[in-house]
Amino acid sequence: MKTLRIENLSKNFGSTEVLKKINLDIDEGNFLVLLGPSGCGKSTLLNIIAGLETINEGKVYIDDYNVSKVEPKDRNIAMVFQSYALYPSMNVRENMIFGLKQAKTSKEKIEEQLKKVSSFLKVDELLHRKPSQLSGGQRQRVAIGRALVREPRIFLFDEPLSNLDAKLRVEMRREIKKLHQTLKTTVVYVTHDQTEAMSLGTKIAIMNHGVIQQNDTPENIYNKPNNTFVADFIGSPSMNLIEGRLIQNSDKISFVAEGSEKSTQIPVDNYNFKSSTNLNDKQIYFGIRPEHIHFKKLNENDFEVNFKANLSEYIGHEQIITFNFSNQEILAKFPSTINIELNKDMKLYFDLSQISIFDKTSKERI
Amino acid sequence: MSVNINTSYKQLEQKSKITNLMLRWFLYFVLILFASYFIFPLYVMIVTSLKTMEEIRQGTLLTWPSQLNFESWGVAWGGRGYGAGDTFLRPYFWNSIKMVVPAVFFSTFIGAMSGYVLTKWRFKGDKWVFLFLLFGCFIPYQAILLPMARTLGVLGISNSIIGLVVVHSVYGIPFTTLFFRNYYVSIPNELVKAARIDGAGFFKIFFKILLPISAPIIVVTVIWQFTQIWNDFLFGSTFSFGEAAPIQVALNNMVLSSTSVKEYNVDMASAIIAGIPTLIVYVLAGKYFIRGLTSGAVKG
Numbered sequence: 001m002k003t004l005r006i007e008n009l010s011k012n013f014g015s016t017e018v019l020k021k022i023n024l025d026i027d028e029g030n031f032l033v034l035l036g037p038s039g040c041g042k043s044t045l046l047n048i049i050a051g052l053e054t055i056n057e058g059k060v061y062i063d064d065y066n067v068s069k070v071e072p073k074d075r076n077i078a079m080v081f082q083s084y085a086l087y088p089s090m091n092v093r094e095n096m097i098f099g100l101k102q103a104k105t106s107k108e109k110i111e112e113q114l115k116k117v118s119s120f121l122k123v124d125e126l127l128h129r130k131p132s133q134l135s136g137g138q139r140q141r142v143a144i145g146r147a148l149v150r151e152p153r154i155f156l157f158d159e160p161l162s163n164l165d166a167k168l169r170v171e172m173r174r175e176i177k178k179l180h181q182t183l184k185t186t187v188v189y190v191t192h193d194q195t196e197a198m199s200l201g202t203k204i205a206i207m208n209h210g211v212i213q214q215n216d217t218p219e220n221i222y223n224k225p226n227n228t229f230v231a232d233f234i235g236s237p238s239m240n241l242i243e244g245r246l247i248q249n250s251d252k253i254s255f256v257a258e259g260s261e262k263s264t265q266i267p268v269d270n271y272n273f274k275s276s277t278n279l280n281d282k283q284i285y286f287g288i289r290p291e292h293i294h295f296k297k298l299n300e301n302d303f304e305v306n307f308k309a310n311l312s313e314y315i316g317h318e319q320i321i322t323f324n325f326s327n328q329e330i331l332a333k334f335p336s337t338i339n340i341e342l343n344k345d346m347k348l349y350f351d352l353s354q355i356s357i358f359d360k361t362s363k364e365r366i
Numbered sequence: 367m368s369v370n371i372n373t374s375y376k377q378l379e380q381k382s383k384i385t386n387l388m389l390r391w392f393l394y395f396v397l398i399l400f401a402s403y404f405i406f407p408l409y410v411m412i413v414t415s416l417k418t419m420e421e422i423r424q425g426t427l428l429t430w431p432s433q434l435n436f437e438s439w440g441v442a443w444g445g446r447g448y449g450a451g452d453t454f455l456r457p458y459f460w461n462s463i464k465m466v467v468p469a470v471f472f473s474t475f476i477g478a479m480s481g482y483v484l485t486k487w488r489f490k491g492d493k494w495v496f497l498f499l500l501f502g503c504f505i506p507y508q509a510i511l512l513p514m515a516r517t518l519g520v521l522g523i524s525n526s527i528i529g530l531v532v533v534h535s536v537y538g539i540p541f542t543t544l545f546f547r548n549y550y551v552s553i554p555n556e557l558v559k560a561a562r563i564d565g566a567g568f569f570k571i572f573f574k575i576l577l578p579i580s581a582p583i584i585v586v587t588v589i590w591q592f593t594q595i596w597n598d599f600l601f602g603s604t605f606s607f608g609e610a611a612p613i614q615v616a617l618n619n620m621v622l623s624s625t626s627v628k629e630y631n632v633d634m635a636s637a638i639i640a641g642i643p644t645l646i647v648y649v650l651a652g653k654y655f656i657r658g659l660t661s662g663a664v665k666g
Contacts, residue, residue: 052559073565085556089578102565146560158556 001064003028003186004049004154009058011044011210018044019210022058026203031180031187033201035194037233041210042190046156049188051075062153073102078147079156082163084139086131086146093127096146113149121145137168144179157189161196173199194234198222206230225356228363231287237320237331240293241285243360248280255286255357260326266303266350271357274366284366287356290320293332294349302349309342323348415439415634422630438631442620442639453623455639457609458616462596462643464527465612469534470591476535477542477587478580482572484543485550486558496547502540507600510537518605525606533605534595541594542587549583550576585654593644613640 002025011019018041026032034042047053049060051072059066067075078099086095093114100110118124121141131139140160147155160176161169177200180187191197197204198218205215206229214226225231231239244257247265253276254265266286273279294302307330311322314336321340323330332348334340359366410427415438417431445454483489484496514533515524523529553576561571602612611619617640621633648655 047559050559050563052562072563077563079560079563081554081556081560083554083556085554085560087557087561087575089575098561098566099564102570146564 001028002026002061003030003063004188005061005064006045006049007059007061009045009048009060010056011041011048011053012056017210019048022210022212024205024212024215026186026188029184029186031189031200031202033197033204034188034190034207035197035201035204035233036192036207038192040207042192042207043158045207046079046158046188046190049154050077050079050156073099076153077156078150078152078154079158080140080143080147080160082159084131084143084163086139086142088131091128091130092123092134092142092145095131095142096149099146099150113151117145117148121148136164137172140164140172144176148183153186155185155187155189157187157191159191160189161191162193169196176200194236198234206233208233223354224365225287226365228285228287228358231356231358235289237290237333239287239289239356240330241287241358242325242328242330244284244286246279246282246284246357248276253279255284257286257326257328259328264305264326266305266352268352268355268357270301270352271355273357282366283360285358285360285363287358288350289354290331290333292351292354293330294351295334295338297349299351299353301352303352305348305350307346307348308344309340309346312340312342411634411638415631415638417631419627419629419631435631438629439635439639441629441632442636453616453620455613455616455620455636458611458613459639461527461609461611461616462613465530465534466592466595466643469531469538469595470588472531472535473538473542473591474584474587476539477544478546478577478584479572480539480543481546481548481550482576484547485553486555486571486576487568496543499540499543502537503544507537511600511604514601515605525608525610527606527610529605530601530610530612533601534591534598537601538591538594541590545583545587545590546580549580553579582654585651589647589651589655592647596644 005025006022009019009022010017022045024032034045036042044053048055051067051070055068059068061067062075062077086092087098090098096117097110097114100113105113114127115124118127121144123138123141123145126134126138126142131142134142143160157176161172164172173196176189180200189197189200198221201218203215204218204221206213206221208229214221214230216224216226221230222234225234225239228241231241242257244255244260246268247254247256251269252267253269253271253273254267256265268286297304305325307323307325309321310324310329313320313322317336318333319336319338319340321332321334323332340346357366358364413428413431414422416434416436417425418435418437421429421431441454443454443456443459445456480499484492518524518529518532521529521532523532557575558571561575566574597614598612599614599618602615603618606612606615617636620636
């Protein structure tokens with residue numbers, strides 16, 4: 001039984017298709033992050049799960065029950081919003097128990113829940129304050145508390161940290177992670193911040209233009225991106241995508257970058273192709289992350305390339321160097337202790353065990 | 367060299383000081399001029415209302431009364447005590463109160479409701495509904511007199527306070543809706559979503575969540591509506607006469623129908639009495655008026 005299952009879900013606003021045939025499911029206790037640029041439909045999807053938006057096509061199941069026509073309050077979910085959405089006229093206590101009161105829960109049960117949750121979230125000192133008298137972090141805590149007292153099957157988070165400043169955001173992120181580890185409730189979490197997604201999610205679904213691009217573990221998303229969108233979206237700076245073509249003869253496969261002589265062939269035999277037929281002359285993107293370009297040879301497989309550094313960006317613990325590789329820009333990341341001279345030929349090493357290869361026309365991983 | 371620079375700075379400083387001073391005096395002059403221009407009529411009204419007819423005839427508009435004489439105020443409010451033809455404000459003042467309180471209440475309430483629906487429960491074509499409502503703000507009063515008279519006739523409430531309450535409530539809705547819509551638009555929709563998940567319905571969200579944070583805009587709307595309805599003359603004079611007339615109509619009748627001599631002191635006192643309630647409302651809630659007009663909604 002899946003805690004949440006979405007089948008062939010489509011949604012339009014007027015003539016704009018916001019979600020196209022979404023299929024998604026989550027096992028009990030998992031933490032699913034919906035990640036994507038703004039306007040990709042991730043918040044709409046979350047609102048649909050909550051029952052706040054209608055569906056044009058498809059079905060939403062919670063615990064194998066089709067909830068498409070069930071009211072938000074009866075879906076056994078709780079939601080935390082970006083703006084916290086605390087009721088301004090009520091104090092913290094009233095905010096937290098509002099839902100339970102609507103559900104006609106008994107007074108004893110309400111008190112018990114309130115006590116449990118408020119001490120768990122350390123807001124028991126704040127119960128009589130109004131939201132306007134709370135700091136951003138406290139408001140967020142109360143908003144989470146309001147969701148917790150309902151003891152939902154699924155927690156829905158809609159960019160809960162994006163209104164906080166950088167430091168507080170990291171703190172609250174850790175607290176949400178702790179919360180999930182303690183409670184083990186299923187979570188669906190929307191964000192556009194890849195660090196948040198990586199650190200929180202047990203699964204990440206990357207969305208773009210209303211389509212799920214890849215739904216996988218954080219490790220696979222990072223190391224084996226399904227297509228160039230995912231490769232480009234995740235990682236900072238993002239993955240280098242070098243244009244070029246493959247050359248296959250007998251059992252040797254190698255890559256030649258566009259604009260470089262045929263002699264600089266990068267062997268890609270060890271890459272795990274989905275199918276190794278018809279690869280000769282295939283136009284591709286050769287993907288390698290900036291941190292997988294090394295300053296010296298670390299592994300036996302590392303491939304030596306000649307580069308000229310154009311630009312150096314110092315960012316404290318590391319530096320990002322822009323190179324010119326047969327007229328294509330390539331970024332590499334090194335510790336800032338290494339001294340790199342600009343405009344001078346130098347040798348670098350590609351870690352060929354970490355590369356990704358994408359078809360140039362379909363942009364899919366091959 | 368450095369000495370020279372210092373003296374020239376000193377000269378410049380001196381010069382700008384003088385210019386600033388002159389500008390300041392000019393500013394005060396203009397301000398006082400405009401202030402007196404606005405205060406002057408009020409001064410004349412108050413002074414005249416405190417004079418006897420004798421003094422009015424002999425003195426000028428500006429002369430101070432020889433002694434404060436409140437008799438004309440008494441006459442304006444309660445009449446002279448003889449029978450026919452004695453018009454005084456007291457009954458009409460209560461007519462106006464009976465008209466203005468329910469009319470302000472209904473128009474504000476309906477405006478709040480429609481503002482809530484137009485922002486938080488969007489439906490297809492809601493923009494058009496709002497646009498047509500806005501037309502109501504721009505339709506001249508005169509244009510609706512005949513249809514409204516007919517409507518009141520059919521409803522059987524012409525020439526009654528209830529009729530005026532209905533007219534003012536309906537005519538106020540475009541304005542009150544506009545006020546509330548613009549206020550609610552700045553309140554995050556997430557508040558409504560959260561409440562829906564918590565299990566609150568349409569009315570509960572309105573009464574428990576939105577209305578308690580609407581105080582600033584309620585004050586604005588109440589002041590606006592109160593002033594409009596209290597000061598209205600056209601609807602009052604068209605849809606009511608005789609005993610059902612509101613105070614502005616009565617004031618007019620009183621001033622125009624005096625058969626004998628024109629009693630300027632009584633007229634002035636009456637005019638002031640007719641204007642006092644709006645002044646009181648503004649003084650009591652004025653600071654919220656400015657705040658409500660300028661401030662956005664509550665954040666977070």
